[in-house]
Structures are given as C-alpha cells and as structure tokens.
Amino acid sequence: MTAERTSLEASAWPPLREELRGIAPYGAPQLDVPVQLNVNENPYGPSAEVVADIAASVAEAAVDLNRYPDREFTDLRTALADYLNTDGGLGLTADQLWAANGSNEVMLQLLQAFGGPGRTALSFAPTYSMYPEYARDAMTNWVVGRRETDFSLDLDAARELIREHRPHVVLLPSPNNPTGTALPPEAVSMLCEAAATDDHSGIVVVDEAYGExxxxxxxxxxxxxxxxxxxxxxxxxxxAFALAGARLGYFAASPEICNAVRVVRLPYHLSAVTQATALAALRHAPELLGRVDDLRRERDETVGWLREQGLRVAETDANFALFGTFEDRHAVWQGLLDRGVLIRETGPDGWLRVSIGTPGEMTTFKNALTEVMKAGS
Structure with missing residues (x-):
C-alpha cells in the first residue's frame, strides 16, 4: 500500500456524506453559570403535585415496558386536540394531530415526507438556525428569502419568491426565532395560497413553538x-408547558397530512414513558400555563427597560427578546458570562437574544448588562 493511498484513505475516514464534512453539531452553549437565559426555557418548573402525577403515570406505564407502546398514541392525540381547541383550534380531532420527540423530530418528519431529493424547502431569514439543517438532513434544496429591517415579511416579495422556487415545504415560525415576530393571519393565508396552485402543491408549516x-x-x-x-x-x-426535558412536539393539520407523516415515522417512535408524561402534563395544563402571564409581563418590562438604555429591541410575542445593536456583540456576551449570566449570541450581526427568566434572574441580567455597557463606553 503506497503512502499516497494510505493518506487518501485516512482523510476520508469516517465515510461521512461529503456535504456534512467539517460541520459542527448544532447546540447552544451548555455552561454551568448562575443565570442561564440562552435557550428560551420556562424558568418555572412543575409543581410537586404535577411531578407526583407524572411519576405515578410513568410508574403505571413501567409495568408494561416489556411491550411496545401504542404506536398511534391515540389517547395523547385526543388530549392534544382537546388542549388546542382551548387555544385557537376549531373542533380539532385526534386524526388531525401528530406528535414526535420534540419539534425537531416533527420538522424532520415533515421534510422527510414532503421534501427530499429534487424538492425545495423555503423560509425567510433571520429565522431558526435548525431549519436549513432539517432540509440538509432530508436532502432537500434550501432557499432563503430576507425579512424586512423590522423583521416582518414583505408579503409581495414573499409571494414572488414562492412563485419563483415553487417550494414543497415553507417553514414559517410565528413567533419567529430569534426575533419574536408574529405573523398576521393574512400573511399565513396569502402564503398558503401561493404555495398551492393548480399545477403545484406545497405545504406551509407555521411553527408556533412560542405560540402560548x-x-x-x-x-x-x-x-x-x-x-x-x-x-x-x-x-x-x-x-410554555415547562417540559423541555420531556421532548414532546406536535402539530395540527389535515388528516391526510398526518397520515402521510406516518409513512416516514420510525416504528414506535414515542415511548410509553413519553406518552405517560405528556398525558399527565396535559391534565395539569391550567397550572403549568399559569406562569405564562407572569413571563409575558416580565418580557414586556424587559423590552421597555432595554429601550430605556438606548438599545433597539425587536417586537416580540415570545418568551425572549432580541436586542442590540453592538459593534462587538461577542464582547458583550462574554462580559455577561463573566458576570454569571449566559444569553445567546444569535441573530443578525450586532444582536443578542435573552430568554425571559424569573424577576430575580432578570434583575441580575439588567445589572450585569449595565456594568458591561459602562465598561465598554
């Protein structure tokens, strides 16, 4: 074996797809600091009563862990439909619901079903950084348009981009991540109409991860x-449900779309433990969602305070705020981290994103940012 051949084989190991070589895995920094405001978690954990119900439900499910779970998770789909019918849904039924291990798996399944080689997915930047990765993993062409300077959509330009590229999947977070911008209903309707014409059918996915x-x-x-x-x-x-550790995402759509996704799902993809946990949480929905109003108020107060400091803040309907702009945003991010506050360095150049935490956490954030800005002035 020649040295040249040995070198070539070594450089090709492991035999990864070429388009994946050199790419770092997705992930926000996981650092052990006192105030963690970087991944948009709900800072209020479940109560002792909710924990006890989840534990009892999981214990009951554990009796039959030698058996596969209900692969159609009918009880969970029914409970999710009932919940959504209290928050915007209009008579949704179990056959219009689908769930998976977090919104990440939901999105990947949608792209596996409706994307693929020779097909296109489309969105508008700045937006969630995982979307192009979902498209890549499903071998789907990725097209990205641009949002306006206030992070809204120019609907005429959006319509033209859809007409030009004829995407099979349009991904639209509302509220948008990382900006917090919500889409008006007329925008959603227009994009749905643009994506489905007489000679082309595309689906429009409105990602309401922060909808509550x-x-x-x-x-x-x-x-x-x-x-x-x-x-x-x-x-x-x-x-909103404060169950980031449970990994349960879901969507509502026509029964035909739900049935199509069943073709690409892995067998028994939702464990019995996950189903039991989610069902228990849904039984306590009013309590778990009870902190949403508190977080909304804290968000609005934070936005007002940031603007009082002379900063720009995007209008937000989420549990985070995108603010800036800074000549060296990394220096600001590092300055906050040095003071025990972790936020997210994401979005357009010069911007930073802070998740909304408890009043105490937000006070610590404000004090730290004041110090950092004074040090940099």
Whole structure:
C-alpha cells in the first residue's frame, strides 16, 4: 500500500456524506453559570403535585415496558386536540394531530415526507438556525428569502419568491426565532395560497413553538386550518408547558397530512414513558400555563427597560427578546458570562437574544448588562 493511498484513505475516514464534512453539531452553549437565559426555557418548573402525577403515570406505564407502546398514541392525540381547541383550534380531532420527540423530530418528519431529493424547502431569514439543517438532513434544496429591517415579511416579495422556487415545504415560525415576530393571519393565508396552485402543491408549516406567549389580540394560525388544507401548525410542550426535558412536539393539520407523516415515522417512535408524561402534563395544563402571564409581563418590562438604555429591541410575542445593536456583540456576551449570566449570541450581526427568566434572574441580567455597557463606553 503506497503512502499516497494510505493518506487518501485516512482523510476520508469516517465515510461521512461529503456535504456534512467539517460541520459542527448544532447546540447552544451548555455552561454551568448562575443565570442561564440562552435557550428560551420556562424558568418555572412543575409543581410537586404535577411531578407526583407524572411519576405515578410513568410508574403505571413501567409495568408494561416489556411491550411496545401504542404506536398511534391515540389517547395523547385526543388530549392534544382537546388542549388546542382551548387555544385557537376549531373542533380539532385526534386524526388531525401528530406528535414526535420534540419539534425537531416533527420538522424532520415533515421534510422527510414532503421534501427530499429534487424538492425545495423555503423560509425567510433571520429565522431558526435548525431549519436549513432539517432540509440538509432530508436532502432537500434550501432557499432563503430576507425579512424586512423590522423583521416582518414583505408579503409581495414573499409571494414572488414562492412563485419563483415553487417550494414543497415553507417553514414559517410565528413567533419567529430569534426575533419574536408574529405573523398576521393574512400573511399565513396569502402564503398558503401561493404555495398551492393548480399545477403545484406545497405545504406551509407555521411553527408556533412560542405560540402560548403571544400578546393579547394576536391570533393563532390554528384558526386558519379549516380554510387551508396545506397548512400545518406545530407546537411544543418544551416552552410554555415547562417540559423541555420531556421532548414532546406536535402539530395540527389535515388528516391526510398526518397520515402521510406516518409513512416516514420510525416504528414506535414515542415511548410509553413519553406518552405517560405528556398525558399527565396535559391534565395539569391550567397550572403549568399559569406562569405564562407572569413571563409575558416580565418580557414586556424587559423590552421597555432595554429601550430605556438606548438599545433597539425587536417586537416580540415570545418568551425572549432580541436586542442590540453592538459593534462587538461577542464582547458583550462574554462580559455577561463573566458576570454569571449566559444569553445567546444569535441573530443578525450586532444582536443578542435573552430568554425571559424569573424577576430575580432578570434583575441580575439588567445589572450585569449595565456594568458591561459602562465598561465598554
């Protein structure tokens, strides 16, 4: 074996797909600091009563862990439909719901079913950084348009981009991550109509991971499901439900879309433990969602305070705020970290994102940012 051949084989190990070589895995920094405000978690954990119900439900499920779980998770789909019908849904039924291990798996399944080689997915930047990775993993062409300077959509430009590229999947977070911008209903309807023409069919996925945090008067895209058969509205139990560790994401759509996704799901993809945990949490929905109003108030107070410091802040319907702009945002991020506060360095150049925490955590953040800004002035 020649030295040249040995070198070539070594450089090709392991035999990874070429387009994946050199790419770092996705992930926000996981650092042990006193105040962690970087991944949009709910800072309020479940109560002792909720924990006890989850534990009892999991214990009951554990008796039959030698058997595979209900692969259609019918009880959970029914409970999710009942919940959504209290928050924008209009008569949703179990056959219009689908769930998976977090919104990440939901999105990947949608792209596996409706994307793929020779097909296109489309979104508008800045937006969630995982979307192009979902497309890549499903071998789907990725097209990205641009948002306006206030992070809204130019609807005419969006329509033209869809007409030009004829995507099979359009991904639209509302509220948007990392900006917090919500989509008005007329925008969702227009994009659904643009994505489905006489000679082309595409689905529009409105990702409402932060939907429960939207401001009063901001409707959910769930209300539009009866009007658009190509609309999918996704949610998660990671944020408002304070169940990030449980990994349960789901979507509402037509029965035909739900059935299509069943083709690409892995066998028994939702464990019995996950199903039991989610069902127990849904039984306590009013309590678990009880802190949402507190987080909305804290968010609005934080936005007001940031603006009082002379900073720009994007309008937000989520449990985070995107703020800036800074000549050296990394220096600001590092300065906060040095003071025990971890936020997210994400979004357009010069911007930073802070998750909304408890009042005490937000006070610590404000004090630290004041110090950092004074040190840099």
């Amino acid at each position: 945090f939207r401001r009063a008067g901001t409707p959910s895209a769930l209300e539009l499901l009866p009007q658009h058969r190509n609309l999918v509205v996704s949610r998660t139990m990671s944020k």
